[in-house]
Amino acid sequence: MMESSLTEIVNGGAPGAEEIPPPLRDTEVQSAVRLPGSKGIAVRVRSTLPRDPVCPFCRKPRAPNGTRFVRFRDRPWLGTPITIEWKRQQYRCVGGCGRASNETHNGFDDRHFLTRRFVGWLMHEGTIRPFADLAKECGMHASLVRKLFSERARQEASNWHSDKIAICSVHLANQDRPAIFDIGERRFLDVYASWEKVADGLSMLMFYSSPPEFIVPKVTSIVVDVAAFSYPDLSADYFDKLFPYAELFVSGVSIAREASRLIIGACEPLLASCATLEKRSLSSALALFSRERRGLGEHAKDRLRRWEYLCPALYEVYDLKEQLITSIRDRSINLDIWNRWKAEAAAMPAVDLRPIISLVDTHWREFLDYQLRSELVFFEAWLEDKTSNLDALGAHSFASSRAAFLRRLGAK
Numbered sequence: 398m399m400e401s402s403l404t405e406i407v408n409g410g411a412p413g414a415e416e417i418p419p420p421l422r423d424t425e426v427q428s429a430v431r432l433p434g435s436k437g438i439a440v441r442v443r444s445t446l447p448r449d450p451v452c453p454f455c456r457k458p459r460a461p462n463g464t465r466f467v468r469f470r471d472r473p474w475l476g477t478p479i480t481i482e483w484k485r486q487q488y489r490c491v492g493g494c495g496r497a498s499n500e501t502h503n504g505f506d507d508r509h510f511l512t513r514r515f516v517g518w519l520m521h522e523g524t525i526r527p528f529a530d531l532a533k534e535c536g537m538h539a540s541l542v543r544k545l546f547s548e549r550a551r552q553e554a555s556n557w558h559s560d561k562i563a564i565c566s567v568h569l570a571n572q573d574r575p576a577i578f579d580i581g582e583r584r585f586l587d588v589y590a591s592w593e594k595v596a597d598g599l600s601m602l603m604f605y606s607s608p609p610e611f612i613v614p615k616v617t618s619i620v621v622d623v624a625a626f627s628y629p630d631l632s633a634d635y636f637d638k639l640f641p642y643a644e645l646f647v648s649g650v651s652i653a654r655e656a657s658r659l660i661i662g663a664c665e666p667l668l669a670s671c672a673t674l675e676k677r678s679l680s681s682a683l684a685l686f687s688r689e690r691r692g693l694g695e696h697a698k699d700r701l702r703r704w705e706y707l708c709p710a711l712y713e714v715y716d717l718k719e720q721l722i723t724s725i726r727d728r729s730i731n732l733d734i735w736n737r738w739k740a741e742a743a744a745m746p747a748v749d750l751r752p753i754i755s756l757v758d759t760h761w762r763e764f765l766d767y768q769l770r771s772e773l774v775f776f777e778a779w780l781e782d783k784t785s786n787l788d789a790l791g792a793h794s795f796a797s798s799r800a801a802f803l804r805r806l807g808a809k
């Protein structure tokens with residue numbers, strides 16, 4: 398019931414585009430009011446679809462039997478909560494069972510009194526932003542928003558057919574973001590804003606999978622980016638509990654990337670003194686050190702040769718870094734090579750390479766198993782190819798980059 402104290406924004410006819418959200422497809426706006434406080438805008442609509450004269454219970458004719466307003470939560474618009482009051486046609490069966498029925502419309506989800514586009518908004522934003530923010534924006538309780546999101550995620554999970562999945566970092570919107578892939582189908586499933594969001598999503602799956610009945614029994618292999626383990630909730634134990642029937646692998650590319658990052662960090666003092674000797678900037682020395690030898694041009698190679706005389710310790714660590722990364726790349730790494738590497742690293746007094754040793758040792762089993770599975774390595778080559786220049790998507794926000802990424806990789 399609309400009270401006279403409410404501000405009427407639109408009264409019949411065509412809505413002012415700046416005043417109210419774009420109407421749902423196949424509906425027509427009748428009026429709109431601004432609700433008191435921060436309750437947002439209520440929009441009254443009716444369906445423009447043709448009437449369905451068939452009783453849904455007995456397929457005999459039904460006749461109109463009055464209308465009533467039914468409230469649906471719509472997705473927020475410009476930060477304002479939106480309620481849609483659907484003037485819904487009621488029917489009574491006149492040719493058969495005599496039962497009452499309602500008008501149906503695919504823009505509305507009856508079960509929770511939500512519009513379908515609200516659900517789309519929630520599933521999109523829920524992977525990006527905190528539920529508390531979403532709740533505030535759409536005018537619902539945070540606990541309800543979370544519940545709706547997780548229920549829907551559970552439904553999606555029940556349609557999950559993948560038996561081998563990978564959770565790998567991709568560089569999107571200026572950051573490494575965790576993305577989930579179906580290895581067998583070479584299919585991209587989703588990308589999250591942060592590892593924290595992955596933990597949220599997976600925790601919900603686990604919570605609702607007890608006893609496991611959704612994706613859990615189907616998954617036989619799971620590849621995890623080593624970056625996941627720096628997030629406290631995402632330990633190897635956690636993945637084992639979540640996917641008790643799956644073998645856990647740690648991606649080789651992620652080990653190489655993380656080891657390289659740690660080596661660079663350990664070398665910073667050496668890099669700084671070398672840059673001073675060269676009369677070059679630290680950042681240019683860092684940039685050269687970070688690059689892989691196989692990709693260097695003549696000029697860069699010359700500079701590296703000068704390092705060999707100027708700063709032998711730095712050159713040796715560069716060499717060690719390259720040995721490790723190359724042996725991961727060409728999958729030649731084994732326990733002998735690794736033990737030799739560790740001995741050489743330990744003999745290098747100028748830099749502390751223990752964090753790298755600890756990283757590889759901690760994940761050795763899962764990492765080596767990964768290196769031995771050609772299927773996984775082929776998947777990784779495919780992934781690298783597909784995600785090599787995502788920055789070229791040109792989008793600034795995570796949300797728009799994600800949308801472009803989804804389009805490019807043809808997800809869902």
Ligand SMILES: [Zn+2]
Nearest residue numbers: 452455490494
């Ligand atoms: Zn009937």
